[in-house]
Amino acid sequence: MDPAVAESVLPADLRARLSSLVRLAPDPDRRDLGTVLADAEILISGWGCPRLTADVLARAPRLRAVIHAAGTVKSLVSDAVWERGIVVSSAADANAGPVASFTLALITLAARRTLTMAAGYPDVWPASADRTGADGLTVGIVGASRIGRRVIAELARSDVGHEILLHDPHVTDDEAHRLGAHRVDLAELCRRSRVVSVHAPLLPETKGLLDADMLALLPDGGALINTARGAVVDTDALARECATGRIDAYLDVTDPEPLPQGHPLLSLPNVLLTPHIAGAQGSEVRRLGQYAVEETARWVAGEPLLGEVTREALPRLA
CATH class of the missing domain: 3.40.50.720 (NAD(P)-binding Rossmann-like Domain)
Structure with missing residues (x-):
């Protein structure tokens, strides 16, 4: 996600919680995403994430889950995600x-x-x-x-x-x-x-x-x-x-x-x-990161994801 967004959505305490669940990759230079993607099994995305096309996913051969720390995933998920069998979750509930x-x-x-x-x-x-x-x-x-x-x-x-x-x-x-x-x-x-x-x-x-x-x-x-x-x-x-x-x-x-x-x-x-402000704003965006962290915990534990989005349901969602 956009680095400025990441600071608000995933502040230090939530990153610490993530670090207790998974091995976090270092924040990559956007020109060198390929190195990080090559090892990634979980992608936590958010506002500013590029669309996950077949070309992007080809650089992430181990990717198994996309946990979106925001609402809609319609602009994020391509057919290639479903064809790879990658699990998708959204923080739309938060x-x-x-x-x-x-x-x-x-x-x-x-x-x-x-x-x-x-x-x-x-x-x-x-x-x-x-x-x-x-x-x-x-x-x-x-x-x-x-x-x-x-x-x-x-x-x-x-x-x-x-x-x-x-x-x-x-x-x-x-x-x-x-x-x-x-x-x-x-x-x-x-x-x-x-x-x-x-x-x-x-x-x-x-x-x-x-x-x-x-x-x-x-x-x-x-x-x-x-x-x-x-x-x-x-x-x-x-x-x-x-x-x-x-x-x-x-x-x-x-x-x-x-x-x-x-x-x-x-x-x-x-x-x-009003300029599209009804959703999480300011201090509220932390809720999105917290939801994504807890979804990560559920995924690591092999539990069902509360915010899972399926290919069949996506057309009916916002």
Whole structure:
């Protein structure tokens, strides 16, 4: 991984723990990776790691496991990895916690129409009791991903009477019920939810899933939150809806990313844009390294990897 990233993801105490499990190769000069790769059995990767192509793997004949101290491995893993039978693990579970916490904070802000209230200050001062609140909120979750499930669990744990709707074609009614949600089709979810939060991976079938027709179904005063992938939402259609002031948007991801200068979403007072910060940041990135170290311990002990990614599951993951 990028050396600057490595210092944060794998600080000294975690490297010491690694050293008790395996023989760590010295930090290589990037121009001399071949020497280190030739002996490597485990590769701990992270942000900044080059794609593991057949050419790269040819220099790592002993490699048996890739343990990724970050989230998605889609840009990292090539067919050659699977063809070699190399085990792959991701720290996506460790990254899910910060994203879920970020999303829950945005749901609270969205329920109170915080952006619209802030833009109208001081005209809306003082806020009156008949304004919108967060109790008894209907929240629509698009995608029962690991993050979507965490968000559902936290909302269901609340004692303020949230109604949680879920759209995910891979989840049954019974499974949704066990999660704490009621499974509905996307149109019904959009019609009934005051806040819609996107947690679906970007797949051919989810690209533009929330299009103009679906966004038009959101109730007046509703909000869309996207901490998943920008292209799941039709950006132009969302900009048109937000420009009317009818709905608000809280976007940690966009399509394209970043948005070009002058894009309408950049200047709308009822749109919050953040630069892909929902995942682990700052001191939180240590969680990714800790997860990778514990996965290494499991691999060395011959135990199943908690974050294992299979070739079959990869297309459905973020």
